[in-house]
Amino acid sequence: MPDPKVVTPKLLVMIPNRMVLALDSYGLMAIPFFYLAGSLMLIGGLTHRLVAFSRVIIGHVTGGLSHVNVVASMVFAGVSGSCVADAASIGGVLIPAMKKDRYPADFSAAVTAATATVGHIIPPSIPMILIGVMQDMAIGKLFLAGAIPGLLLGFSFLGLSYVISRRRNYPKEERRAPLKEMSRAFLDGFLVLIMPAIVVGGGRFWGRYRHRDRCPGLFVCADPGFLLPGDPAG
Numbered sequence: 001m002p003d004p005k006v007v008t009p010k011l012l013v014m015i016p017n018r019m020v021l022a023l024d025s026y027g028l029m030a031i032p033f034f035y036l037a038g039s040l041m042l043i044g045g046l047t048h049r050l051v052a053f054s055r056v057i058i059g060h061v062t063g064g065l066s067h068v069n070v071v072a073s074m075v076f077a078g079v080s081g082s083c084v085a086d087a088a089s090i091g092g093v094l095i096p097a098m099k100k101d102r103y104p105a106d107f108s109a110a111v112t113a114a115t116a117t118v119g120h121i122i123p124p125s126i127p128m129i130l131i132g133v134m135q136d137m138a139i140g141k142l143f144l145a146g147a148i149p150g151l152l153l154g155f156s157f158l159g160l161s162y163v164i165s166r167r168r169n170y171p172k173e174e175r176r177a178p179l180k181e182m183s184r185a186f187l188d189g190f191l192v193l194i195m196p197a198i199v200v201g202g203g204r205f206w207g208r209y210r211h212r213d214r215c216p217g218l219f220v221c222a223d224p225g226f227l228l229p230g231d232p233a234g
Contacts, residue, residue: 028133031081031126037195038080042089046192050075051093053189056177063165064172065098066111067158073115074122074154079195081124087116101171107164115157122150 041047054071061067072090080086091112098108120127123143132139164170177185186193 028129030124030129034079034081034124034126035085038076038082038085038089041076041079041192042092046189047072047076047089047093049185049189050192051090051097053185053193055173056182056185059173060176061162062172063161063170065094065101065103066107066161066165066170069094069098069108069111070115070154070157070161073112074118074151075192075195077116077119077122077150078124079192080119081126081129083116083119086119087112090116103170111157111161115154118150118154118157121146121153123147 041050051068051072054068054075055064058064058067058071069090072094073086076086076090080089091109095105095108095112098111099105119125123146125143125146128142128146129139131137132142
């Protein structure tokens with residue numbers, strides 16, 4: 001009987017073979033594509049459109065930019081599925097804007113870091129994809145299970161941000177945006193706003209439309225960001 005402590009040539013071949021077989025899953029293909037969709041949003045200017053839309057909707061409330069940070073993070077979480085991507089994309093836009101509006105740097109960073117955590121709860125969630133692949137669970141059902149808790153967490157952040165902003169007398173927009181301006185911001189950010197619906201509602205309403213098949217749908221929404229005129233970032 002061979003000694004189990006001895007590493008044989010057969011074992012050296014078996015270990016990498018098992019590692020490759022473990023990664024041979026169509027479900028894992030969704031992960032890099034969700035990252036790519038988030039990158040296309042940022043490069044194409046759709047992230048700035050999302051921030052602009054959030055600003056006209058809720059910017060007039062005390063602590064407006066902190067609420068914009070929360071709302072933008074919730075929507076972006078429905079595209080990237082990653083806390084790190086959420087914090088990098090939204091924080092890169094909003095932290096400088098918050099500091100410019102006299103928000104403390106530590107508060108701006110704390111809001112961005114805290115609200116980015118919804119990226120792993122609001123679908124699509126990369127950890128949910130990994131759990132579904134490893135445990136052979138329905139990833140679409142995992143996505144739906146995370147939708148309501150993620151929204152509740154986001155609304156909790158909004159409430160906490162409002163209380164802190166009132167106590168510290170943080171600034172807000174001088175006026176409430178008129179309906180015409182809201183409509184224009186909605187049309188500018190429409191492609192971003194429907195991305196979470198594509199991810200969550202795809203399998204529900206379009207039959208055999210699996211999570212890995214929804215990524216091309218995200219690209220259809222993200223790619224026009226390179227072509228649409230009037231980028232708010234500009």
